[in-house]
Amino acid sequence: MQDKTQEKTKTQVLTREENELARRLRTADKPLTVAGTSIGRRDDPLKVTGKLKYGADYSAEGFLFGKILRSPHAHALIKSINVKKAQELEGVAAVLTAEDLPGRNGFGAIIPDQPVICGDKVRFVGDGVALVAAETETIAHQALKLIEVEYEPLPGIFDPRDAMAEDAPKIHEGGNILSDDKMVKGDVDAGFAEADVILERTYQVPFLEHAYLEPDTTMAIPQPDGVMLIEGPMQAPFTTRRNVAPVLGVPINQVRVRQIHMGGGFGGKEDSPIDLSCRAAVLAQATGRPVKITLEREEVTIQTAKRHPMIMELKVGVKKDGTLTAFQGVIYDEQGAYASLGPKIPPAGGSHVHAMVMMPGPYEIPNVKVDAYLLYTNHPYGGAMRGFGAPQVHIAHEQMMDELAAELGITAVDIREKNAFRLGSQTATGQVLSQSVGLRETLESCADRFKWDERLAATGWVDQAHTKRRGVGVAMGWYRTSIGTNGDGCGAAVHLHEDGSVLLYSGITEMGQGAFTVLPQICAEELGIMPEDVRLVKPDTDLVPESGPTVGSRSTTLMGNAIILAARQVKESLMDTASMMLMVPTERLDAKGRKIYDRENPDKSLDFAAVAARAMAAGKRMIGQGWWTPPVPSLDGHTGQGSPYHVYTYSTHMVQVVVDVETGEVELEDYVAAFDVGKAINPKALEGQIEGGVAMGLGYALMEEVVLVEGVTQNPSLQGYLVPTMLDVPDIQPVILEVTNELGPYGAKGIGEMPNIPATPAIINAIAQASNGRVRRLPADPERIFWAIKEAGGPPQD
Amino acid sequence: MSTVELSFKLNGREVSLSVAPDTLLVDLLREGLGLTGTKAGCREGECGACTVLLDGTPMNSCLLPAVKAQGREVTTIEGLEKTDGSLEPLQEAFMGEGAAQCGFCTPAMILTATALLKNNPDPDEGEIRHALSGVICRCTGYRKIVQAVQTAAKARS
Amino acid sequence: MALAFEKLHWHSKLEVAEYLVPASLTEALDMLASHGGKARVIAGGTDVIPELRSRKLDVSVLVDVSRLPDMDGIEADGDDIVIGGGVTHAAAAASPLIQDKASALATGCGWVGSPQIRNVATLAGNLVSGQPAADASVPLLALDAEVTIASAKGERVVPLSEFFLGLGQTALDPGREILTSIRFQALADNQGSAYLRLAKRKALNLPILVCAVKATADGGNIASAAIALGPVAPVPFRERAAEEFVAGKPATMETLTQAGETATATCNPRDSLLRGSCDYRTEMVKVFVRRGLTAALAQAGCTVK
């Protein structure tokens, strides 16, 4: 590493809007006491004793079992459907087809283009053509078998590039191109003319399954007052409610959605619960009885959303010294059968636009052009999965950086150091990074901890027989906080009681990431009490304010801000009251450790509870409401220029591998992952996100792939769909850096998704560094590595 | 359909009941006996979330016909509960190390580790990883789980 | 169409009418006989239960042999090792006798599934399931094991070379017969064995390729070798051509490399979307035969030059 001194001193350059927002958040300059500490997770005692209830753990007594008849065809017209025999089976309460639906026959997180029950046509193997509710699971199953459906198969599309052909069969009426986006900055032709080296490469990634351990479950329970209660594990209760209501043909306030603790989500439980909830709800409405739908593992894989596959064509120009001059990219982003979370929500929402924006990587490049196509096919559909389009494009740009470095004969770290974002850099959308840019710091500390230079020098043969080679790899990454839509607001409420205890109302869900621990921590910090004084009210659309979905690494940051603002309102009551009680002006008061005290004379203090009681008695405001909307995003529809996301998290990963060059097997030996997170509100929970994210990125690199043949999933079970086991994941060393985000709670930025993003290309790069085998089509399983080494003419011979 | 009479020791207590012959242990525990700490994640032995101890040995309850429990001792996560409400060192360590995220694999991890520490009170990292390799965790990356088992081993000795 | 239906709609429950737990071998055989082939033996159940759940297997009666007496021994009998029909992979992998005198088998059993699976799954079940890359079957084939099969009519002994008939098919009638023991020669001092396995992850994984080798050294020469591979054919496969090629030859890298090449001529792995292409696995056969022989010879006290 040369050039270690960086311009860290360069000052922040916030816009006026950002400044105003930052001012609202700024806290008195006192050291944090609760935020920033690794308190244990709130629900841990329930988890380690097995008492925490997940969806399937709720008794289904009195419930009907709901089941879905799935299409065996990838693309076909439904000619006729006969449910008579199924209806006549004893124990069957309802058999529904499209004709029986009361309201809108469509759902979707962004566009309601997926039929609750297909009426005229099916678009993927697994599409729902009829619903059954029966007294037992076995009867429901038998009933499904008795339904007679006559199909007229249509030609299917299984490659997104085929979807663009003029004469391609139309999967949806509006055609197969769901979105066609562009990002243009500078002049790529001029940029290529300046380049000393230009490389063109194509990278390809498959469908991925979230493989959350808990299979999906939803319960729809009609209430005596006509309200439809939906309960289940889900990341987006409000989006679910927004879909169930029109499907039932009722106003939104007639649907109540309650979240049950999730056994993992990773973005997948953003839209599968919409699917199951709509279907359970129509069955419950038709029968007047509670209905439970639980998917078997194989059904989860077949039916629910996946990570989008992409084919990414890159052409990148670079000068001899490693300076990037031009980046041109084309993305064929495969949406599959339904829109799910792919399409654009202006200005910069939806996974597709996000992928486009992230595609050139966290590098300063003067000339950029990206064409991104989002295409329907007759495959399962792409939704959100931990990174929302970003993991895919990182796999492309981070491999390209290594390929360029190799071509130039410089190191993988040097080329990144040359181009990495710094404070004030301009991104490919023309956004000036005004604050909190710790990318270079992550590179530096990762290299230090990993001992990059030493390890790089020590790579080579491991054994005398020359069968195994050791190598190192690096990858960097960036990821937004927030989701790039205008409607990214987030609400919270804080209720203070006369004994000093607090109820916190938030619609952010818990799936293992620790939100139910971190959010009370923020509330307690702001009020000067302990986390255990704050009880969190679980997401329930009847009780908590609209908070948006728990996605986009937005929970801690956006909800954290909303909580701070809500807490401030009651804190004002407390401070006013304490000021009168202590005869000290409010500006001198602070709260900490359940005490409110005079900063200039800390002995002069009051118990928090006593002040709360007095405030209540005095009729002061005891309820705080907070609403936070991040800076308004922008992205020009034609040029892709603007400021789509207000702040980014940055990261560098380094890994050492050993490759068996005769078989293609890989062993991971060491792993260091450094992050600029703004502020670690709960370092231990954060480490957990990092370690788990890296493991997931490892799966993407080495083994994960939903294998499809003519639209049929070949590996629906966990026997065929492989995720890393305890023996596959090395000890991951997290490095946490804090470059304050002026617009986050105590400086925090989002972290949920970032960790798995650079992990995949870091590993792929290490394999190539070790063996010459560069795998441009994932996963890099032993076979692909083997052939890649062959294609490269064998491993390095030194 | 016929039923089978079954008696076995469950978490230290004798139970006798009749079950359908094709009942799987995971369903008997969860649906029949309300012990939902045992999870069904894949129903084919690939995820390990359904792990229980049969005579002290970890097994996938999703692959075990309930009849196989006849006359034997079944321990589920609920069986670690003590009357005074205190927790086992492993449970404490899982909390202390942050080894549980979504928590779905946690009961299985703790039970499997319980069996390991009984046979091998001072396992090294490799032994821990091998012993626990039959339970998939999708959240943690496993590091904190390994650390928790190490911490518990120290606390016990 | 029916199959397509089962592949898209899954069950949590099984459908089996009777579950019988015999107390003796005779009783077990009687139970099987009285159901005229409609009953099925269950041991650990790790193959049977998933097949019942996916409705691949359709039987109405299960006969549980896991509690039969005298089925869980692992013993030396003269020069032989005898393994009971109820022995689990965990027991076999942990047995000092097998580790010492049949290490390929200990290694293979130690690879099966996960600890949870190995704690219940049996070697007998592994054999009877008749899968070409089964982790106990392949080393047992290289060890020239034979199995004892009991039925209401009596007992018979079948060498493994005649046991595997096709994918999922063996010489044992699963509705009428019970495998009671497995027997093979313990390794002598001038013999060694090895088991190699290639997979996409390190636990809970179906192998891309496995290879078991038993080698007998004669000074610096290879006296003889047994090489078993899977899945390169519908059944666990003995690589006779390579065995013949190495017999009597000096233990040099050249010999072993050529043995690998020879092996590719006779084995025939399928193209599999999940496990790997024929071309790749053919390449791996070369590597594994060479490496397997090297390791087995090393154990036999013969260093390959």
Ligand SMILES: Cc1cc2nc3c(=O)[nH]c(=O)nc-3n(C[C@H](O)[C@H](O)[C@H](O)COP(=O)(O)OP(=O)(O)OC[C@H]3O[C@@H](n4cnc5c(N)ncnc54)[C@H](O)[C@@H]3O)c2cc1C
């Ligand atoms: C998650 C998982 C992972 C696995 N991984 C592996 C692996 O890595 N490698 C591998 O080789 N296998 C693997 N298997 C398959 C399986 O575990 C093995 O084949 C195992 O050895 C089967 O033994 P069992 O006792 O469970 O057999 P069962 O399922 O009880 O029986 C299997 C077959 O054998 C018959 N049978 C059993 N015992 C007898 C007997 N004594 N006499 C006559 N017939 C009998 C049964 O009727 C049935 O046809 C895996 C299975 C699972 C569920």
